Amino acid sequence: MDNVYRICYRYKIDMDINFEYYKIFYFAAKYGSITKAAAVLGSNQPNVTRVIRQLESQLGKRLFIREPRGIRLTGDGERLYIHAAAACGHLFKAQEELGDASPEGSGTIDIGATETALHLLLLSAMHDFRISYPDIRIRVHNHSTPDILKSFASGELDFAVVTSPFETAKAYRCENMHDFRDILVGGTQYRHLCSRRSPLKELLAYPWVGLGRGTATYDLYRDFFAAHGAELELDMEAATSDLLLPLIRHNFGIGFVPERLAQPLISKKILIQIPLDCETPLRSIKLLSENGHGKSRAADTFYRYLKCRERCGPPDA
Structure with a gap:
């Protein structure tokens, strides 16, 4: 019980208010719908509405704005949601771990990972770990880096495995897991560019594909x-990195992608590598954790496995 009080203190949850109110608020905010929250909670719409009104009354703050298609958070609601999501995440995880009475070899892990991190690091690591x-059980949440960092900060994930560059709170431990470089590639109509090393300036005459403005990669x-x-200057902006290769292979333009992801398509002559007269920036895949370990016994087992794999290499390597 002391752990519950520490979590609630950390995330500024008022213990004088019934925690069930915060739980209902969390699900209503998560789904943006009173109806969906009621369904998930096994309750009904009037009861969820009543609890939210009571919570708003006790806090003296308006938390939601009602709209024709659902609800959205106010500024105060957004601030509360950050803390409520983190507290609920910790409590749900603890409840799951205690309910399973998990020994080291069982339990559930929630990992947030970018597309690049999945293909360059996690897929092979998770395969060997499962053996x-x-x-x-492993639940993989595959999103963009900003969305993963947001979910990690709210306590929904055990770990975040993301691709540099990015910015995050200093309170988290950030460990380097894998270094890589991007290469410049194009579709088959750019085959004439593979015969010599080109300066970037010369290549500005061609259309470019890349992650859009507002991303750290841009x-x-x-x-x-x-x-x-x-x-x-990008001619085609992709919202996520997994869109880059399809756009490039269909000749929408040239662009940078991780070398290991491009090589299979280069070998099949679907893509061509465009040599540059300069080296691309070194990038990294980083593992974010709260204190250098997992939040549960299962998560801690996976963390130690990843660190051992980093030091010693994969099995039979």
Whole structure:
């Protein structure tokens, strides 16, 4: 019980208010709908509405704005949701772990990972881990880096495995797991560019594909271009990194992708590598954890496995 009080203190949850109110608020905010929250909770719409009104009354704050298609959080509601989601995440995880009475070889892990991190690191690691620990369930949340960091900060994830560059709170432990470089590639109509090393400036005449403005990757390559006397202007902006290869292979433009992801398509002559007269920036896949360990016994087992794999390499490597 002391753990519950510490969590609630940490996330500024008022213990004088019934925790069930915060739980109902959390699900209503998560789904943006009173009806969906009621269904998940096994309750009914009038009861959920009543509890939210009581919570608003006790806090003296309006938490939701009612709209024709659902509800949305007010500024105060958004601030409360950050803390309520984190507290609920910890409590749900603890309840699950206690309910399972999990030994080291069982339980559930929630991992947030970018597309690049999945393909360059996690898929092979999770495959080998499952062989050693078949009774540990893994839930993978595959989103963009900002969405993963938001979910991690709210306590919904055990770990975040994301691709640099990014910014996050100093309170989290950030460990380097894998270094890589991007290469410049294009579809088959750009085959004439593979015969020699080209300066970036010369390639500005061609259409470019990349992650859009507002992403850390865009900022990275904007600075990279500037350092070589060029200005990055994208003709096609992708919202997520998993869209880059399909856009490039269909000749929408040239762009940077991790070398290991591009090589299978280069080998099949679906893509061509465009040599540059300069080296692309070194990038990394980082593991974010709260204190250098997992939040549950299962998560801690996976954390130690990843760290051992980093030091010693995969099995039979």
